[in-house]
Amino acid sequence: MAVKQTPITIAIIEDDAGLRESLRGIVQRAPDCRCVGAFGSAEEALQAIPELNPTVVLMDINLPGMDGVECVRRMVELEPHPQIIMLTVHEDTDFIFESLAAGASGYLLKPVRAVELLAAVKNVHAGGAPMTSSIARKVVQSFKQAKPSQNEVDELSPREQEILDYLAKGYSYKETSEQIGISYSTVHTHIEHIYHKLHVRSRAQAVAKYLGV
């Protein structure tokens, strides 16, 4: 027998169990690929990835809890860190930039086909940046539309920035609502919107991003 060349090791992060197993199947059936892990959340994956040390990670961008963008940020801090291919739906234009900025290597549109997936895996493994043509088009379109490298905080509405100001001073929802003169519920809603826009999941994270860290 010939010596088998080292396969590309792959980890999968996808919350939908059906799609996850489907992806795993595609990878497993490829001769020179090996799936070393499949996770339903960013948190689980971040815990296991350092041990598994895969070459490539396939990551859904919409994850419960920590989202894909944040997961990319943390994963690229690993040494060495895997190449990351995001799985996304066509609407997620702004996620694309952030993931790219965070260190992702490529994108695939869902639903993803086996040949495309495997081609993308080999592409990133060879140093490429695979994107489906529709994603690539969206990327250049958006780059044309003056979206170079602006601060996420700037995308917050005036009211949201005002609320974030209070958060940064350490005010609670209740205190903030009293200061501004709106209901607790409204503060709650604004903060939800802030979290979504900044892609964070806690006040401390929002404040850190706001104060420019």
Add this chain to the structure above:
Amino acid sequence: MAVKQTPITIAIIEDDAGLRESLRGIVQRAPDCRCVGAFGSAEEALQAIPELNPTVVLMDINLPGMDGVECVRRMVELEPHPQIIMLTVHEDTDFIFESLAAGASGYLLKPVRAVELLAAVKNVHAGGAPMTSSIARKVVQSFKQAKPSQNEVDELSPREQEILDYLAKGYSYKETSEQIGISYSTVHTHIEHIYHKLHVRSRAQAVAKYLGV
């Protein structure tokens, strides 16, 4: 009758109901003083003080919820803001500096005697900075011991600073404990100590102070 000269208006912030009423009694019996409010917490006081607009505030330094130091910080942002006399026990050396830095005008040691209290009130009203001799001695002593104007964050132990680092990145207790390799409980304890040293009551507040706002 002669025209009565405008009395010194006084507000009291003291969580112990007995002491609070005792203070109120002392003030009420003074001919040229008038107690316009007495509160059990910083939060209540901060809500009412802008309306009452007292000349002098007597504030306990140990309050439930928001502590006296933070309350001073917020109160001096009012326009115009009252002169503030802190009521403190002899151990609170570090609180003294912070309250002074925050804008308090004077100190009284508990238990406080009527004559001293009224003298202090008139003193601050006249632009003075009343302190009992024992407090004044403590102040100069501590100033001698190289405590000029250092950052509160510097007083945190190395471990505490490390933990605060994770807080600033938005990590939860659980995530932090996993990153460092200690238990959730220990992270919890460290954070409690951090809050006490920084005189804050939430992560966002701690992060804001840490990032220098």
Add this chain to the structure above:
DNA sequence: TCGACCTTCGGCAGAATTGCCGACTGTCAG
């Protein structure tokens, strides 16, 4: 006019935080 936001408000459940209590070990200075 229609859609896309912004702003406002509410409920509910699960998760996380915070405060306060206790304990034990080790180190280091006085």
Add this chain to the structure above:
DNA sequence: CTGACAGTCGGCAATTCTGCCGAAGGTCGA
């Protein structure tokens, strides 16, 4: 050796936050 800290760990209760749902009125531009 004693006392003061730093660091570790645990439990418990109350509060707060977070996520997800729904709704409604306003503005503004296509």
